[in-house]
């Protein structure tokens with residue numbers, strides 16, 4: 001089924017790798033329904049990552065994601081949620097380099113925290129994250145690969 005997913009180019013990758021990541025997004029057949037480049041507030045970041053609240057790395061994660069501009073994108077295609085996670089590769093770039101060297105995290109992430117990109121983990125999470133970051137602006141069509 002055609003789906004939307006929430007992708008984010010994180011502060012460690014926005015400056016240097018935005019163009020290459022956007023190129024990969026288009027090459028893999030996603031259309032970009034909406035996007036915005038913002039510095040997330042701490043409150044927004046905490047809400048965004050609330051499923052990780054009990055993890056040891058939670059406060060580091062929130063700090064990192066607020067540390068500079070990040071680019072948030074609503075991506076759309078068949079099977080978008082799972083396909084975007086494939087394009088990103090595993091959370092840990094060491095593992096990504098081993099098993100999926102062409103993935104974005106293998107190419108651009110520096111470690112498991114500073115891992116260049118985010119993608120929603122399920123269709124339900126995608127709906128929640130898109131609503132949280134874009135609200136009613138999530139349905140605008142910006143570009144299309146079709």
Ligand code: CMP
Pocket residue numbers: 052057061091112113114115117118119
């Ligand atoms: P992301 O896909 O955005 O979802 C949660 C984020 O937490 C993840 O990418 C990483 O940035 C971070 N993360 C996950 N596991 C760890 C870990 N073991 N140590 C530090 N950061 C982590």
